Amino acid sequence: MSTADPLLQPFQLKHLRLKNRIISTSHEPAYSEDGLPKERYRLYHEEKAKGGIAMTMFGGSTLVAPDSPPVFGNLYAGNDKIIPFFQEMADGVHKHGAALMCQITHLGRRSVSNAGDWLPIVAPSCVREEVHRGFPKIMEESDIRRIVKAYGAAAKRCQLGGLDGVEIEAYGHLFDAFWMKRTNFRTDRYGGSLENRVRFSLEVLEEIRKQ
Template sequence: MPVADSPLFTPVTIGKLTLSGRLIKTATAETRATHDGFVTPELLQFYIPIAKGGTPLIITGNIYVGLDGKSAPRQVGADDDDKIPGLRQLADAVHAHGSKIFAQLNHCGRQVVPQFAGVSEAVSASAVKELVTGTLPRELSLREIQAIIANFGAAAARCKQAGFDGVQIHAANGYLMSQFLTPHTNRRTDRYGGSFDHRINMLRDVFREIRSRVGADFPVIIKMNGSDKLPLRHGLNTDELVRVAMVLQKDGADAIEVSVGHYESGMPMVHGTFARCLRNMVGGAMRYLPWVRRWGFRLFWPLFALLFDVLWPRREGFNLRYAQAFARELSIPVICVGGFLTRAAMEAALARGSCDLVSAGRAFIADPLLYRHIQHDEPGPRCVDCNACIGHLGVQPVDCYHPAVRAQKDAMLARLT
């Protein structure tokens, strides 16, 4: 399909921001900040090539809004005004090449190994143990909830001051906002738990606080699950999550990005093959798990890898069935993430009306010039969905760790500079 006829390269509006195309870079944890959360040249080096490739919108890896919500080492923070100069460097570096950039704001809640992340304890909506990590969080008090809400608002204001084009609230994948939405992780009986209307209050209050701090014209979008994928537990299904999105749209959200699953779900949020991923985890973040889980993973990761290969095989657009349910009910743009690699799959998703934009993470890690290459039908490094990059998160800087693909990428970037 010629570029002129492709829906992938037509403009789209998020709030009052117009993007030049409909393929964007989704959030991917970076492990490239300083240990106390400041932007580094190493972080800029990751994003500049993606901007040089003409990517219409880049969404950063999750940025913590307070130290209690930090999820991993070397994570970027927006928890204090001293972070603003570095965040401005990042925004300016992306803008210099014509791309837009949103900051993804997050609090990890119970999905953390405190020793690994360097935090004193885990907190959540309720004291429900995280089965993968073995972390038992402490239930947040009402006063602490109000402090977290204020932290989200202050972090968003700092990102706006630093020159970002918008922010994304991370309410997917089992992080704190998701923990408040999901009955399995929210057993509260106050205004933040119990009924549907109470469980959405945390996310709504965070959104309203951010909106009050950044104004009506600054894009605020939400990343949320299309399904919690929590069998034998009380997770949310697609209809319930669409209902959440409809409330957020009424509150003034500018777009919804659709993902899937919690940590406890396994690996439905990436798909592909998992031997490299789990082997890297065993030598990385899993070293900090409680000893029973640590040795269990060390002994049985090859079996887990075989099982995961069967459960979550490589497939493009694996969240489209969820995104389509959101697109039917919402008038704001719906973004679908989920294994996209090829122009054909992206164009088909848009042409069917399953979503308004597609987002990719691992594909941009393998090929930072992905947008340019797809737009001009040029060859480039192609992600093979080995998930080795996922296995290194929090331990090694985000990058492609498949030897053959990495060699192609390095050669390409050498020519670029």
């Protein structure tokens, strides 16, 4: 019988081979500057890579569109400014033999409108968010198409930045708001049945794969 610790054994994740099974999951250390992962943010993750973990996940939660502004110290991947910072971060982590992925999301109603470009927060239905107390604009199909594209564009920026993958945050954010009957009262093809309520999420995944 092998006495090797399974946590220290390599793991194959699709195309990505991890040197062990120890990862640091996505979280928000509030080290971002202007929505970007500058030196302090990069060094924080490099230190974990130096320590021997297989993968560090970051950017909890990195935002994809201007109507989901970085109001909680988030990173913002809604434009190309972030790509060189991703590249520098990827180089710093990869040189220690670790992989890195970024968590991307749209906050939906879990945000505020008096930040960033002062755009209205959006959600599948106008249900007030309990903590931040905003009343969201009901998403039109044009909003849905735009945000689906924004997810794909953000994922592409992660790829161009040399990252090894992306993670999508769902709980409490826009994905979750479409899934739950108590926050989705739509009567179109994005509401009602479970098939309809997961349609937005599946369209996002399809758009990311296209990229």
